[in-house]
Amino acid sequence: MKWIWSGVFFIIGLTIGLIARQFLDLTFKKDFDIAHILTIVLTLVVAAFLQYHALGRRSDIRAEKDIVIDQAKAILQGATEVRSRFLSCFLAKGTTEEDLRVMNLGLKTWSASMAELESVLHECKMISEKGLLVEVKEEFFEYKKLLTGGDLTLPYTPLTYNSSEARFKTIGRRLRLLILKVNRR
């Protein structure tokens, strides 16, 4: 696609040059002003410098976005695994010690990933996205309470199921919104 545009610009430039040659009386001076030459050289150097930095900054921003998005996706994945274990306990109407171990470990990983994401957002100065993460964290505390805060010798109730599903959906929505916001930057 790039070479097509380059060709189009070349043809436009050539056409303008040919037309100008027809209608303007252009002559070249044999003597030249050193100040003019320096101005042209300086202009070219500044243009090259600006382009180099603009491209560098753009690729830095892309790398930052990729890190944040990957981290948010990892949290979503971890959250899904915890939910899946919870759902199997709910359906089985019982929670074993092994189930609790797996959920505790999953919740720990999830929590650590959120803290990691918070530090990345801080590092990249993504302030409004940090606000969304704070909301996710609050939902996470409530979600964890529903899953591991009760008497585990008793099965999960339908009320716990409904509340936890609502929390889980909110967490998913907030994280997806965070990914979209980061991507739009």
Place this chain on the structure above:
Amino acid sequence: MASEQLQTNSQTSLQIVVAKDFSETPGPRAMGEDFSGEKFKENVLRPGFLRAITDDNTILFVDLDGTEGYATSFLEAAFGGLAREFGSQKVRDHLRLKSDEEPYLVEEILRYIDDAK
């Protein structure tokens, strides 16, 4: 005994490392269950805390790293239970929590201490 003596700056501290002094897999809430929060409070946390509050200048330092995670019921029974017995402010004054692996855990426990009734 769960607690050991540490010397930090001018202040003496007692230290509990949950993974070493209690379990790498802390369990649920109730006393009857393996590695429960109540058991942790009674056998490890409370004795350490009692030692800490006998001297005003002593802090009980709890290292939470090295475990497979904590259930809410465990944390509430242990730290909330301690706050119910001694008062939230006293627990906050004499307790320091550390979790490098799960930074939000400290904030979570402080909520249970503050909300303890």
